[in-house]
Amino acid sequence: MKKSLIVILVLLAVATFSTGVMAQRYVVGTNASFPPFEYVEDGEIVGFDIDLVKEIAKLQGFEVEVRDISFDSLIPGLASGSLDMVAAGMTITADREKVIDFSDPYYSANQSVLVHEESDANLTVLFGNHDVGVQTGTTGDTWVRDNLLEDEILTGELRNYDSYVFVIRDLANGNIDAAVLDKPVAETYSQNNPVNVVAEIITGEEYGIAVGEGNEELLAEINAGLEKVKNNGTMEKLIQKYFE
Template sequence: MKNLKKVAAICLAAAMLVPFAACSKKGNKIVMSTNAQFQPFEYYSGKEIVGIDVEIAKKIAAKVGKELEIRDVEFDSLPNELSSGKCDFVAAGMTVTEDRKKNMDFSDTYFDATQSIIVLKNSSIKSRTDLNGKTVGVQQGTTGDTYCTDEEKTSDIHVKTVKRYNKGSDAISDLIAGRLDAVVIDDFPAQKFVENNSDKIVKLDDALTVEHYAIAVKKGNTDLLNTINSVLAEMKSSGELDKLIEENKAALENS
């Protein structure tokens, strides 16, 4: 009877190891959520997601001694990725805003960006104020969307109609087809879109906004936030971050 009890105890212990082993395996990963439609910060090279944010994320993963896993979702789904625990952090060329600060915590900023305005070559739109009363395409959930939609009535630009797209390339297609008066999008992808369609569209010298990118974590996740800030500080002080940005910018311009 004693031996039977011992065997049963061993079997029970072995069974209990299975779920713990599964948790341990999951614990070896750190998960980043992004929207891989945003060169040069995150985009597909073949089947692999690459870019500036991915390289920073790899440094974060190495710092905590874990394997990096990347989830590619729609941009406006990113806040829910954090709140639902589907990811540990969001790196997606995300702008720090007061509204977003209510639902997530942000790292130190690592890049200053502009929201550029793209129009047809023969457009009467010559400056940001010319967007007043026009139909403008934006990528859903981005700063351009927030600024042009202006739900809180704080913007100095008053767009007549805002059309939202999951992909910036779809907005550009509608602009070329004459269904939009302009497209507002981050300057990096704007440069590439104009280069690929230089006979049809141009980027205005006048930017819509200037913004600051940071990495987001779930509200209250101070430990991870401190780790991310230490990685960014190391990359800034060594010059690695500037080099990474310039290399990716050059690759984008030459691709």
Template sequence: MKKITAILVSALLVMGMLVTVSGCGKNAADNQDQEKVLRVVTEAGFKPFEFKENNEFVGFDMDLIRAIAEAEGYKAEITHMGFESLIPALQSNKADCAIAGMSIDEERKKSVDFSTPYFNAGLIIAVQKDTEGIKSPDDLKGKRIAGQVGTIGADACNDIKKQDPNTTVKIFDSVGEAFMELEKGGIDAVINDYAVTYEYISTTGQGKTKIVGDVFSADDQYGIAVKKGNKQMLNVINDGLEKVKASGKYDEIYQKWIKQ
């Protein structure tokens, strides 16, 4: 009786192992069929690069990162957060990459690695439509000026204040808030990226604001950030960007969003 029982137990164990192996094989196949996800973070208040429309992330950067993801066999999963939270999200592995009109600079390069540059930017000054006497950063000394937190526009504001302590600097969480303050007369000027400022004064700020002077910090370039040392992801982004440019898709995206 014990012998028969032992044989039955052994048979059941073998059947169980076969079911387990079969199940594992099915899961592996399912995983292979699943689309790889590229976790992207952005600050969606930087039109025309990233903003929300009809509850969808749209703009130059959004089209670009989706095209890069597609070229590399990924699906882009985009999340909005404050600009200052983007790099910490990479460092804590909550995201694979960040794209948000982020300028490549030496300070940021200490914390993240950047892709090859994908956009030549530059700064410009915006003022109220009737403002006279402001044409350059030197004219902003002693004035009330503003920029967006974490941007080179904010850095430029702070540099002017260093040159003239009588300058008042206001830093806003989004560039839209800075422009609203300008329209209300709470500040004299906004320093911000040229393409974003041009978009604003051509749409929301039309008839209320204007661009003055020439573009400065013209060597400023945008890059896609990844966690420091994540060479695999950096290679994915750079390879995808190269494919998007070679296919002509990049030029198509540029023509769609950048109007200067």
């Protein structure tokens, strides 16, 4: 009787393993201050990118664990192996592609300039002695440095922040004159804060999901899932949910 019980338990264990309970789990890094792509709601990390990566995981048969960390720690996290992928509205750039690999693009965006709602400033707020806020490590940060600071078009202070929440807070409190950030995120912040979008900078950026350099297997899984999401109508539903 005992021998039969042991055999049954072994068979159950084998069956449980074969059903996929032990599915591969990947750690996804994000920076949850980038609405509507990623933000915290009722204590949970949600948003366009989060829904997208979860849908890819479901279609490809793996699981994901989402971690919220500072934006400038995301690429080092991939390099160290503490993160398997990054879904954080991250723009595909040549510099980033030197150290990490990107999926096929899934969203296109430009940069926007925000000022306080009581300000009369326009795009010229980026010229001369004005203080401008950006999130550290973002393409907005790089654009201001490369196009304004190096040529001394902007002679005021470029202030770096760990999170866009702090950028918008300082702008709303009048501590900086302007902020530069991705257009869809700028529009989201302008709906609930005393700030206005006054200009769009055409940068033609494309977002991709990032993985560690050389991780071709995971990249293939992500790209296959992206293709399915685009073809089965889920991508259009996510766009309608978060941007329309």
